[in-house]
Structure formats: structure tokens, C-alpha cells
Amino acid sequence: MFRITVESIELYGLNEARVHFQVVTRVALESLLNETSSLSKRQEHDMQSELDKLSEEESMSRLLIIALSVIALLFGTALSLVITRGIMKPLRKAVSVAESIAQGDLTLAIPKEAAGEMENLLQSLRTMRDSIAQREGKILKLAYEDTLTGLPNRTHFLDILAGSINGKSGMVAVLDINRFALINNALGYSVGDQILLAVASRLEESRLPPTLIARLWGDKFAFLLNGADARTAGKFARALHAVLQNPISLGGQNLDVEGSIGMALYPADGNESSVLLRKAEEASRFAKRRHLEFAYASDTPEEPAHEKFSMIGEMREAMERDEFIIYYQPKLHLEDDTINSAEALLRWNHPERGFIPPGTFIPFAEQTGFIKQITPWIIEKIIRQSAEWQRQGIFMTPAVNLSTLDLVNPELVPNVKRLLKLYSLSPERLGFEITESALMEEPELAVKNLTELSSLGVKLSIDDFGSGQASLSYLKILPVDELKIDREFVTAVAESPKNAAIVRSTILLCHELGLTVVAEGAETNEELAWLKDNGCDCVQGYAIARPMPPDELIGWVAAFGNRT
Numbered sequence: 001m002f003r004i005t006v007e008s009i010e011l012y013g014l015n016e017a018r019v020h021f022q023v024v025t026r027v028a029l030e031s032l033l034n035e036t037s038s039l040s041k042r043q044e045h046d047m048q049s050e051l052d053k054l055s056e057e058e059s060m061s062r063l064l065i066i067a068l069s070v071i072a073l074l075f076g077t078a079l080s081l082v083i084t085r086g087i088m089k090p091l092r093k094a095v096s097v098a099e100s101i102a103q104g105d106l107t108l109a110i111p112k113e114a115a116g117e118m119e120n121l122l123q124s125l126r127t128m129r130d131s132i133a134q135r136e137g138k139i140l141k142l143a144y145e146d147t148l149t150g151l152p153n154r155t156h157f158l159d160i161l162a163g164s165i166n167g168k169s170g171m172v173a174v175l176d177i178n179r180f181a182l183i184n185n186a187l188g189y190s191v192g193d194q195i196l197l198a199v200a201s202r203l204e205e206s207r208l209p210p211t212l213i214a215r216l217w218g219d220k221f222a223f224l225l226n227g228a229d230a231r232t233a234g235k236f237a238r239a240l241h242a243v244l245q246n247p248i249s250l251g252g253q254n255l256d257v258e259g260s261i262g263m264a265l266y267p268a269d270g271n272e273s274s275v276l277l278r279k280a281e282e283a284s285r286f287a288k289r290r291h292l293e294f295a296y297a298s299d300t301p302e303e304p305a306h307e308k309f310s311m312i313g314e315m316r317e318a319m320e321r322d323e324f325i326i327y328y329q330p331k332l333h334l335e336d337d338t339i340n341s342a343e344a345l346l347r348w349n350h351p352e353r354g355f356i357p358p359g360t361f362i363p364f365a366e367q368t369g370f371i372k373q374i375t376p377w378i379i380e381k382i383i384r385q386s387a388e389w390q391r392q393g394i395f396m397t398p399a400v401n402l403s404t405l406d407l408v409n410p411e412l413v414p415n416v417k418r419l420l421k422l423y424s425l426s427p428e429r430l431g432f433e434i435t436e437s438a439l440m441e442e443p444e445l446a447v448k449n450l451t452e453l454s455s456l457g458v459k460l461s462i463d464d465f466g467s468g469q470a471s472l473s474y475l476k477i478l479p480v481d482e483l484k485i486d487r488e489f490v491t492a493v494a495e496s497p498k499n500a501a502i503v504r505s506t507i508l509l510c511h512e513l514g515l516t517v518v519a520e521g522a523e524t525n526e527e528l529a530w531l532k533d534n535g536c537d538c539v540q541g542y543a544i545a546r547p548m549p550p551d552e553l554i555g556w557v558a559a560f561g562n563r564t
Contacts, residue, residue, distance in 0.1 A: 144156035144159075146214070146215040148193060148196060148215070149196060149200035149215050150200075151200055151204075151213055151214050151215045151221075152212060152214040152215075153214060153215065154214065154216045154277075156214060157212060157214035157216070157224065157277070158273045158274065160211075160212050160224060161212075161224055161277070162273040164211065164224060165267070165271055165273065165276075168226065168227070168266075169226075169227060169228070169229065169265070169266060169267065170211075170224065170225055170227055170266055171223075171224075171225045171228035171229075171232070171236070171263055171265050171266070172223070172224060172225075172263070172264045172265075172266070172276045172277055172279075173210075173222065173223040173225070173233070173236065173237065173240075173261055173263045173264075174216065174220055174221070174223075174261065174262045174263075174280040174283070175220065175223070175259045175260075175261050175284070176219060176260045176261075176262070176281075176284040176285065176287075176288055177195075177199065177219035177220075177257060177259050178257075178258045178259055178260060178288065180192065180195075180218070180219035181444065182444035182445070183195060191250060192219075194250055195248055195250070195255065195257065196215070196219065198248045198250070198257075199221070199244070199248070200213075200215060202243055202244070203243065206239075206243045208223075208236065208239055208240060208243065209225065210223040210224055210225045210236070211224045211225060211226045212224040216277075216281075220284070222277065223236075223240075228265070229265070230265060230296065233263045233296070234294070237261045237294035238293070238294075240259075240261060241258075241259070241293050244257050244258060244259055260284050260285075260287035260288035260292065260293070260294070260295075261283075261284060261293065261294035261295075262280045262281060262283025262285070262287055262295055262297065263280055263283060263294060263295070263296050263297065264279040264280040264283065264296075264297040265298075268298070269297045269298065279300070280297060282297065282300050283295045283299070283300045286299070286300045311361060311364060312368060312370050314350075315374065316370075316373070318348060318350070319374070319377050321351075323348060323349050323350060323351065324346060324348055324349075324374075324378075325346075325347045325348075325549065326344050326346065326347075326378065326381055326382060326385070326549075326550065327344075327345045327346075327347050327549060328342040328343065328344055328345070328398060328547060328548060328549075328550060328553045329342055329345060329540060329545065329547040329548075330342045330540070330544060330553065330556070330560075331343065331518055331538045331540045331544075332538060332539045332540070332544045333537065333538050334528075334531065334536060334537060334538065334539060335537070338561070339544075339557050339560060340395055340397060341396065341397040341398070341399065341431065341459075342396060342397075342398055342399070342553060343399050343401070343433065343540065343547075344378065344382050344399060344400050344401070345358065345547050346378060347547075348361055366403045366404070366405065369405060371403045371405055372405050372406065372409060375403065375406045376411075378400060380419055382398050382430070383420065383423050383425050385398065385550055386398050386423075386429045386430055387423035387425040387429075389429075389554070390425060394554060395429070396429075396554075396557070397428070397429050397430065397431050397459060398430065398431065399430075399431035399432060399433045399461060400430075400431070400432050400433070401432075401433050401434075401435075401463065402432050402433065407434060407446040407449055408445045408446065408449070409449075412449055412453075413449055413452045413453060413456075416430075416453065416456065416458070420456070426457075427456045427458045428457055428458070428459065430458045430459070431458060431459035431460065431482075432453060432458060432459070432460055432461070433462075433463040433484070434446070434450070434460070434461070434462060435462075435464050447477060447478060447479075450478060450479055454479035454480075455479075459481050460478075460480040460481055460482070461481065461482035461483065461484055461518070462478065462480050462482070462483045462484065463484045463520075464486045464520070465484060465485055465486060465506070475509070475510075475513055475515070476513070480515065481515065481516060482515060482516040482517070482518060483506070483510050483517055483518070484517075484518040484519075484520050484540070485506055485517065485519050485520060486520060486521075487520045487521020487541070488521075489502050489503050489506075490503065490519045490520060490521045490522055490527060490531070490541070491521055491523070491527075492527075493519075493527055493530055494527055494529070494530040495526075500530070500534075503519065503531075503534070503536075507534060507535050507536055508535075511535065516537045516538065517535075517536050517537050518536075518537065518539070519531050519536050519538070519539050520540050520541060521540075521541045521542075522539045522540070522541035522543045522544070523541050523542045523543050524543055525543065527541075527543060528543050528544075
């Protein structure tokens with residue numbers, strides 16, 4: 001229509017075209033617009049219907065999703081509860097087991113009803129518990145069992161003893177194997193271990209009645225006998241010696257094993273486990289020194305009072321401050337009336353208490369073991385003094401007293417060698433004196449050290465001979481040069497026939513063995529004359545001179561030689 005109208009404008013003019021437009025084209029346009037509007041409305045209605053439908057479907061979908069979500073949540077919650085309950089039950093048990101392990105209880109069972117990771121977790125917990133139990137078992141075994149013999153050790157013995165004492169009676173015994181150090185030194189430690197194993201086996205297999213047998217350490221065994229009295233204890237000790245009577249056979253060689261037994265009774269000797277065991281050990285040492293089969297704690301000399309232990313610190317300070325002084329008591333050679341030797345004696349000049357008697361602090365130093373620190377100090381002082389005399393042309397041989405602990409000290413001989421070399425002292429210008437009791441503690445080891453000292457060339461003497469219980473066989477095996485007769489026999493020797501007989505026979509015996517004889521404690525001219533007439537070589541005592549400092553000694557010796 002628009003094209004016809006446009007052509008009418010070109011062919012018939014504007015007016016004709018206007019008429020045509022009004023009559024035909026306009027009507028057609030309006031009709032087209034009306035149809036278009038109707039179509040648009042219909043489409044809009046259809047679209048709205050579609051939108052409403054989609055909206056409705058969306059709402060339904062949303063409700064469905066929500067419903068599904070709620071269902072899924074409820075299902076998931078229920079499922080998680082089921083799963084959690086399946087996990088938490090063994091997990092709670094595992095936590096309980098872990099807590100019990102932390103508290104030291106390794107007996108609680110670990111649950112097995114689990115799978116997957118939980119099963120792995122429980123298995124790891126089970127492995128950890130078993131490992132801890134195994135380690136604790138090893139630790140307990142090390143803590144309470146002797147590794148060599150399998151017997152209870154000292155700690156276990158004291159624990160059992162502590163629980164047996166309360167209001168009851170009984171006995172603690174300690175067996176100390178004799179000559180065990182000699183066996184170790186001669187045959188080796190492996191043989192020593194085999195002997196200890198054999199002794200332990202024999203003790204366990206015996207019919208002895210002890211409540212408990214333990215190995216304390218080294219060659220010492222302990223026994224606990226509940227309800228025992230002194231008579232029962234003595235019977236037990238004899239039976240124990242009988243058990244050890246037969247030799248032990250090792251590698252085709254029979255070895256005799258003997259022991260010294262010490263016994264402490266409770267409550268008579270104490271109500272504390274450590275005190276009772278200590279007293280039994282002291283009694284066993286006492287029995288060994290006296291060559292007894294057994295000894296009771298009540299028969300053993302008392303240990304130093306506790307307040308005296310402060311003396312150890314004072315003695316240590318005394319060495320540092322040079323409060324200890326060496327005194328010398330000369331020995332007179334009777335044949336030519338000369339003095340060329342002296343016994344070195346320790347004195348303590350305390351800054352507050354003055355001179356402390358040797359009998360007060362020297363036995364205490366030996367009992368506590370402090371003598372092992374004092375003796376090296378004394379030896380160096382005396383070697384240095386003797387070297388100084390040697391340089392001055394004064395030929396004086398001082399003698400140092402050695403205790404039991406000194407004789408078994410492995411550092412004794414090396415220390416003497418070192419000091420002789422350090423001060424360039426001739427070995428014959430030094431002497432050592434040992435007592436019988438010192439020899440009896442560990443005779444084999446003592447003889448070994450004395451032999452090494454003798455090989456150096458130093459002079460060796462047996463002091464206080466006759467006052468102890470040493471066998472005369474020592475005179476045959478000891479590498480000594482001199483024997484000193486105890487003052488007990490020298491006193492009143494001119495008036496006492498018995499003393500005279502003992503001293504005379506001792507002099508004859510020593511001369512036959514090639515030993516020099518020194519009589520100790522001579523205090524009168526009558527004693528001096530008798531000793532000279534009966535062939536005694538030397539005399540020492542107040543009849544000659546009292547102990548004196550080194551400076552006084554040299555002056556006194558010079559005056560003695562010039563006397564008329």
C-alpha cells in the first residue's frame with residue numbers, strides 16, 4: 001500500500017495521493033496495527049502464562065530440593081551417628097587404654113572390633129603398649145636382678161628386708177668369698193664369673209632355709225632369714241659353710257671356695273634395712289680379718305660415732321694447711337751402738353685443740369678410708385725429707401707405716417716409684433712397716449705389692465709381731481727384711497720368764513730366717529741390757545728416745561754419737 005501511495009504521488013500528484021492514502025492506505029495501516037496489537041497481546045499473554053508456569057515449576061523444584069536436602073540431612077545425620085558410634089566406641093576404649101598406660105597400667109585390653117584407619121590406630125596403640133611393657137620389664141630386671149647370677153640384687157634385697165622388719169624378728173647374713181681377688185688376678189675375670197655362677201647355683205640348690213638369697217656386688221651374697229634368733233643364725237652359718245665345703249670344678253681344675261659370714265639380728269641390731277645390711281657386712285669383714293667362719297654384728301667393734309665424721313673435712317684441711325707433722329722415733333743398733341733408722345709417726349697439731357693423739361684420728365682415718373689420702377701425702381713428705389738428708393750426707397732410713405687399705409691400693413707401688421725418681425732417693429734409704437692385721441685382710445694382694453716394693457730395694461718390716469693372729473708361714477713367704485717384736489712382750493722382759501722365752505725364741509727364729517729383729521717399747525736399762533745379751537739387733541722405745549721432729553732428730557743423733 002505504501003508503494004502505491006508513493007507511485008500516486010509521482011503519477012497523479014500530491015492531492016490524489018493524499019486521497020488514496022486516506023481512503024485505502026490509512027485503513028490498511030490501521031487494520032495492520034490492530035492485528036499487530038492483537039498479536040502482541042496474545043503473545044504477551046502466552047508469555048505470561050509460560051512465565052507463571054515456569055514460576056510454578058520453579059517453586060515446586062525449590063520445595064523438592066528443600067525436601068531432598070532435609071531428607072539427605074536427616075539421612076546423613078543418622079548415618080553419621082551410626083558411623084560415629086562405631087568409631088567412638090573403640091576410640092573411647094583406646095583413650096581409656098592410653099590413659100591407663102600413662103598411669104603405668106599395661107594390663108587393660110585394647111579393643112579389636114574396628115576396621116580401616118581405626119584398626120591401624122588401635123594396632124599402633126597395641127604395639128606401643130607392648131613395647132613399653134617390654135622396656136619396663138627390662139628396666140625392672142636391671143633394677144632388681146643381678147645380671148650375672150639372676151639373683152635379686154642389693155636394691156631388691158633391701159626392699160624385701162624393709163618389708164620384713166616391722167615388728168618381727170630375723171637375721172641378715174652376708175657371705176664374703178675368701179681369696180676371690182687372687183682368683184681374679186691369677187685366673188682372669190671370666191673364671192671369677194664362673195665361680196660366682198657356681199656359688200649362686202649351689203646356694204639356690206641347697207636346702208638352706210633363707211627367705212631370700214641375693215648377690216650384693218662382687219663376691220658378696222646376702223641372706224634373709226625371717227624368725228631367726230642367734231642360735232638359728234649360728235646353725236645357718238655352719239650349714240652355709242658346709243654347702244661351700246666341696247671344691248668347684250672348672251675346666252678340669254678343682255678350686256676350693258671358702259667364705260666369711262657376718263650376721264645381724266633384728267630388732268636387736270637395728271630396725272632399718274640399710275643399717276642391718278651394713279652391720280652384717282662389717283661383721284663379715286671382721287670374720288675375714290680374724291679368720292673366723294662367722295661373726296655376729298654384736299661382736300664387731302663399733303664404728304666411729306656419727307659426730308666424728310666431721311673430722312674427715314678437718315683432716316683434709318689439715319693436709320692443706322700443713323697441720324700434720326712427721327715425727328721420728330730413732331732405732332738403736334745394739335751391736336755398734338749407732339742410730340741410722342727411725343720410724344716415721346704422724347702427729348696432728350690442731351689450731352684449736354692442740355696436739356690430737358694419733359690413736360684418736362688414725363684408726364678413724366683407716367675406718368673411713370681417708371687413710372688412702374693421708375698415706376700418699378706422708379710418703380712424699382718422708383721421701384723428700386730422706387732425699388734432703390741424703391744430699392747432706394746424713395744416712396738415715398725412715399720407715400712409713402702402711403695400713404690395710406694402703407697395702408691393697410694399686411697405686412701404692414707406682415706412686416713410690418714415681419717419688420723415688422722425682423726426689424732422686426736411693427731405695428735403700430726408705431722403709432715400710434706393715435702390721436699383721438693389714439696382711440690378714442687380703443694376704444695375696446698384700447704379698448704381691450710387698451714383693452714389688454722389695455724388688456725396688458726399699459726395706460720392709462713386720463710391725464707389732466705377736467699381737468695379732470697371723471700365721472708364722474708369713475715369715476716364710478713375705479719378702480721382709482725386719483721383724484719388730486710388739487711392746488707387749490718387750491715390757492718387763494728381764495723379769496718375766498714367759499716374755500723372755502717368747503722374745504728369745506722369736507730372735508732365734510728371725511736370725512735363722514735372715515731377718516733383723518727390732519724390740520719395740522723398751523723403757524728401762526734392764527730391758528736394753530737383756531735384749532743386747534740375747535742377740536736382739538735393734539731397740540726402739542722411750543729408753544732410747546721419744547718421737548721428735550726431723551730437725552731435732554739430726555741434732556739428737558749427733559749428740560748421741562758424741563756422748564761419753
